[in-house]
Amino acid sequence: VKVLEGMLNAQGLRFGIVVSRFNEFFTSKLLGGALDALHRHGASEDDITVAWVPGAFELPLVSKKMAESGKYDAIIALGTVIRGSTTHYDYVCNEAAKGIAQASMATGVPVSFSVVTTENLDQAIERSGTKAGNKGADGAMTAIEMANLLRQI
Numbered sequence: 001v002k003v004l005e006g007m008l009n010a011q012g013l014r015f016g017i018v019v020s021r022f023n024e025f026f027t028s029k030l031l032g033g034a035l036d037a038l039h040r041h042g043a044s045e046d047d048i049t050v051a052w053v054p055g056a057f058e059l060p061l062v063s064k065k066m067a068e069s070g071k072y073d074a075i076i077a078l079g080t081v082i083r084g085s086t087t088h089y090d091y092v093c094n095e096a097a098k099g100i101a102q103a104s105m106a107t108g109v110p111v112s113f114s115v116v117t118t119e120n121l122d123q124a125i126e127r128s129g130t131k132a133g134n135k136g137a138d139g140a141m142t143a144i145e146m147a148n149l150l151r152q153i
């Protein structure tokens, strides 16, 4: 039986990170978590590029542009959408999720979906570096694993 699985070694891998400014109080924490995870798994600072977009709705377009550039082994999409303060919560979340998946499928480059979608501020706090961990770090780990796995297929 041949088993394929991505190791968690980021050495030599090139990463694009797309992060939204909306709810920057949280997204900056997600970015910090992603950068820390990449660094501690061996990624070089020179192999990481961060692009800021206005909101989660804009994550898919820049994710796709980065992915199709051929410059990155994986993309990490970071955002925070909180229903309590979002009139069009469902539209923003659904379009972000759908668009990020399409960016990955259309280009063959893994794009990890690390958009925190919560009912309220407390839940966003929990996922941005407190008791529920850091979703940005989780997205970085997914990107490392997927980049290594795809190299074997």
Ligand SMILES: O=c1[nH]c(NC[C@H](O)[C@H](O)[C@H](O)CO)c([N+](=O)[O-])c(=O)[nH]1
Binding pocket: 020, 022, 023, 054, 055, 056, 057, 058, 079, 080, 081, 082, 085, 086, 087, 088, 089, 092
């Ligand atoms: O990233 C977010 N964008 C949000 N809206 C902006 C949206 O992502 C686009 O930037 C905007 O619609 C312009 O295209 C949010 N809210 O509406 O509350 C939100 O909670 N999070």
